[in-house]
Amino acid sequence: MRKVGPAGPGVVTPGGRWARIAQSAVITLAGVAGVLVLLAAAAPLAGFQLVRLATGSMSPGLPAGSLLLAQDVDAREIRPGDVVTVMRADGTPVTHRAVEVTPAGAGARLVLKGDANDQVDPEPYLATRVGRTVAGVPFGGAVFDLLGGRLVTPVLTVLASLLVVWAWWPERRTPAHRAGVSSDRLDVGVGG
Numbered sequence: 001m002r003k004v005g006p007a008g009p010g011v012v013t014p015g016g017r018w019a020r021i022a023q024s025a026v027i028t029l030a031g032v033a034g035v036l037v038l039l040a041a042a043a044p045l046a047g048f049q050l051v052r053l054a055t056g057s058m059s060p061g062l063p064a065g066s067l068l069l070a071q072d073v074d075a076r077e078i079r080p081g082d083v084v085t086v087m088r089a090d091g092t093p094v095t096h097r098a099v100e101v102t103p104a105g106a107g108a109r110l111v112l113k114g115d116a117n118d119q120v121d122p123e124p125y126l127a128t129r130v131g132r133t134v135a136g137v138p139f140g141g142a143v144f145d146l147l148g149g150r151l152v153t154p155v156l157t158v159l160a161s162l163l164v165v166w167a168w169w170p171e172r173r174t175p176a177h178r179a180g181v182s183s184d185r186l187d188v189g190v191g192g
Helices: 014-042 140-147 149-168 176-179
Strands: 048-052 067-072 083-087 093-104 107-113 124-126 129-137
Touching: 014 149, 048 140, 067 083, 067 149, 083 107
Parallel strands: none
Antiparallel strands: 048 067, 067 129, 083 093, 083 129, 093 107, 107 124
């Protein structure tokens, strides 16, 4: 909406231009956040999961606190050099780089080694499905933890929704807009 400023009708005031730029930026950020929320919500449906590294065994490239995106794949698809997440016998996950992969029945025998470790893991892992890392953000786990872990998607959804509502909220108008006069151009006299 063009405001009537001191220079006359049809002239956009500098404040109005910055308001439109800010509103466009907010809409763009909300759109990006919305797409990220949709991707995060759809990731498990597409066989992806978020993995947070608890230790520094994959340092320096992926230090403790890194956040990884891992795709669930057949263990026979893994090649030496791939970073994978497998389950230990006690049920805890381990994320290390594959050093050796050999077929074993319906799965594979994986010899893994953390990048910061001097030696390979003590025992090879027998697995049919593993999480192959497709992307990682060093220290991204801190942001994940800040947003509450399991609450990441709902929190981002609410924030994106609030940004969209704010950006599209109608301007507050005065009765003067009906007459085609901007409220900042009205002279209101007090007294007689």
